[in-house]
Amino acid sequence: MLEINNLRAGIEDKEILKGIDLVVPTGEVHAIMGPNGSGKSTLSYVLSGRDGYEVTGGSATFDGADLLEMEPEARAASGLFLAFQYPVELPGVNNANFLRTALNAQRRARGEEELDAVKFLKLARAEIKRLSMADDMLKRNVNVGFSGGEKKRNEVLQMAVLRPKLAILDETDSGLDIDALKIVAEGVNALRGPAFSALVITHYQRLLDYIVPDRVHVLAGGRIIRSGGPELAHELEANGYAAVVAEAA
Amino acid sequence: MNAVSQTSLQASAQGFLARYEGLRHRLAGDTAAREAGAAAFTRHGLPGPREEAWRYTGLRPLAEIEFHEPVVLLADASAQFAALGLPDGPRLVFIDGRFRAELSRLPENIAITTGAPAFGHLADNSENLVALNTMLAEDGAAIDVAPGVDAGTLLIVSLGADAHGKPVSFHPRHAIRLGAGASLTLAEINAGTGVYFNNPVITAEIAEDATLVHLREQREAPGAFHLSTVFAEIAARGTYDSFSLALGGRLARVQVHARLAGEHSMAHLNAAQLLGGSQHADFTTVVRHDAPATASRQTVKNVLTGRSKGVFQGKIEVARIAQKTDGYQMNQTLLLSRDAEIDSKPQLEIYADDVKCSHGCTVGELDADQLFYLRSRGVPEREARNILVRAFLSEALDPVTHDAMRAHMEAAIAAWWEEAPT
Numbered sequence A: 001m002l003e004i005n006n007l008r009a010g011i012e013d014k015e016i017l018k019g020i021d022l023v024v025p026t027g028e029v030h031a032i033m034g035p036n037g038s039g040k041s042t043l044s045y046v047l048s049g050r051d052g053y054e055v056t057g058g059s060a061t062f063d064g065a066d067l068l069e070m071e072p073e074a075r076a077a078s079g080l081f082l083a084f085q086y087p088v089e090l091p092g093v094n095n096a097n098f099l100r101t102a103l104n105a106q107r108r109a110r111g112e113e114e115l116d117a118v119k120f121l122k123l124a125r126a127e128i129k130r131l132s133m134a135d136d137m138l139k140r141n142v143n144v145g146f147s148g149g150e151k152k153r154n155e156v157l158q159m160a161v162l163r164p165k166l167a168i169l170d171e172t173d174s175g176l177d178i179d180a181l182k183i184v185a186e187g188v189n190a191l192r193g194p195a196f197s198a199l200v201i202t203h204y205q206r207l208l209d210y211i212v213p214d215r216v217h218v219l220a221g222g223r224i225i226r227s228g229g230p231e232l233a234h235e236l237e238a239n240g241y242a243a244v245v246a247e248a249a
Numbered sequence B: 001m002n003a004v005s006q007t008s009l010q011a012s013a014q015g016f017l018a019r020y021e022g023l024r025h026r027l028a029g030d031t032a033a034r035e036a037g038a039a040a041f042t043r044h045g046l047p048g049p050r051e052e053a054w055r056y057t058g059l060r061p062l063a064e065i066e067f068h069e070p071v072v073l074l075a076d077a078s079a080q081f082a083a084l085g086l087p088d089g090p091r092l093v094f095i096d097g098r099f100r101a102e103l104s105r106l107p108e109n110i111a112i113t114t115g116a117p118a119f120g121h122l123a124d125n126s127e128n129l130v131a132l133n134t135m136l137a138e139d140g141a142a143i144d145v146a147p148g149v150d151a152g153t154l155l156i157v158s159l160g161a162d163a164h165g166k167p168v169s170f171h172p173r174h175a176i177r178l179g180a181g182a183s184l185t186l187a188e189i190n191a192g193t194g195v196y197f198n199n200p201v202i203t204a205e206i207a208e209d210a211t212l213v214h215l216r217e218q219r220e221a222p223g224a225f226h227l228s229t230v231f232a233e234i235a236a237r238g239t240y241d242s243f244s245l246a247l248g249g250r251l252a253r254v255q256v257h258a259r260l261a262g263e264h265s266m267a268h269l270n271a272a273q274l275l276g277g278s279q280h281a282d283f284t285t286v287v288r289h290d291a292p293a294t295a296s297r298q299t300v301k302n303v304l305t306g307r308s309k310g311v312f313q314g315k316i317e318v319a320r321i322a323q324k325t326d327g328y329q330m331n332q333t334l335l336l337s338r339d340a341e342i343d344s345k346p347q348l349e350i351y352a353d354d355v356k357c358s359h360g361c362t363v364g365e366l367d368a369d370q371l372f373y374l375r376s377r378g379v380p381e382r383e384a385r386n387i388l389v390r391a392f393l394s395e396a397l398d399p400v401t402h403d404a405m406r407a408h409m410e411a412a413i414a415a416w417w418e419e420a421p422t
Ligand SMILES: Nc1ncnc2c1ncn2[C@@H]1O[C@H](COP(=O)(O)OP(=O)(O)OP(=O)(O)O)[C@@H](O)[C@H]1O
Pocket: A011, A014, A016, A034, A035, A036, A037, A038, A039, A040, A041, A042, A043, A085
């Protein structure tokens, strides 16, 4: 379970998250929607441990462990995964090696046995196939020269291979064509189950037709200003944020 | 301060000259060549900070040490030798600059002469350290590959050791000649223990359509000095393809002069310098395009930690006759600590009008976003940094297609990283 309590964080003197309260129980998928610049990516970065943010108050725990005290790699090993809004290119780093290094680093940290190259490739190839990705993706350098949509799919491939307990998907749908959107949604749905939860950040109702969330939250001005069921996404799609923001003010 | 360093440089040069006086009648090889070297060294001495080519690399640390002629040669070098984990195959082994037949394995398809310096025809004694080498050279290999022969791979191993407890210097002199259409991969490994000064000069004459691949691994002892000079001359359609890995020594400089003498000849002068602590390493190149349609490529990467200092000086000269020259030079540096320093000096002298020459230089730290991306996937910070450093080096290392040497260099880099401070 992810529990965020009155979380405040910012960059230098600028406060971006102004008291976030959010609980994602194990087994549930929650969506976060909200205007540009409201702090959605900032929240996902703070939860995954990117440098440069100052947490000024509140807490965030995952299955009882204090996330904010952990190194990013320890958060990953404990089951947290962030699909980046802007996936990072790693020139000179082979995608297959990257994935295998990541998977084995996590397994090592958890005291599990590492996968040898053969077993790993079998696993990765199966996932690639399921996501309808080109086979040569594994041979290429991480995200280098990938199209926008290919980068997003590569994020989902990593998620599928790493099998997190909690996935944060930051606008994984933007830039995807309609077929890819379905494939990505299927990738998430395949992981759904009593031990998996997800936080799906999106601007579009469409993704939520495929990944039906248990709850929808509206993040605006650094706060969750409203929460509801899947119908809230339809309401936002129809009326925009203005009404919800005005109502909360 | 200049005055002080001048004095110690002069005193050191006097020491080398005195040594020559004592040895001159005992040294093997071409006396006239040696005399010319001694005359040049008498005139030039050791280079000081006022010499343009030595502005970034000061030799004072070298001048402050008195180096002796290696006398008590390491009798049993087998332990050090085994530690090198050498690839199989033919090899020439030199200990403190002296050829050691019992550790070597001569190839069948290459004519090799040892026991005296192989002066060759290309070296230029106006280079101070070449003059020093010519004056004191005690041994070396003349390596001749007959026309049309694919000679495979030959290792040249240099082990330095101050076996009698006093710093020693040695001045190996090798001459390589490839006949028309011949090919050879020459792989050098320079290593050792203690305080010593390795001052090799290598000349390479590459005939028409011949290819010399020259792989150099410099992992001298932490207290060692390595100042080497290569002269390569490449005839029409010939190739000199070199990669130089520097990660050892206290003070090191690799200087390469490549002259593209025939049409469609090509030179690759790639290098990687990995430095830590207070190490200093310098990669200096002079590429002269002296014929039309010649190409040169240089990719030089530096990874610097601690208080280390890296230097790259790359000069491309294009003669008037050398139309359609294609020259490329790229120097990239990763600074892994605040106190490390890189000095980079590209120089283009172009006298032809139809040429394509480019050079670039970047200096940066590890990319924070890339580092976070890796860590967010569960890769521990140190391993993530290692992955990014290796990725940075890959462009320079990728042309090293010789599997065994590539693996040897990869292992040397991995060992370097193990010991490098974060
Ligand atoms: N490094 C930074 N320096 C200064 N301001 C920043 C920095 N990073 C983010 N911000 C600001 O913080 C606010 C929140 O940014 P964030 O990226 O979290 O928004 P978002 O909700 O993800 O927006 P979008 O929907 O456009 O992706 C924005 O006003 C942004 O400009």
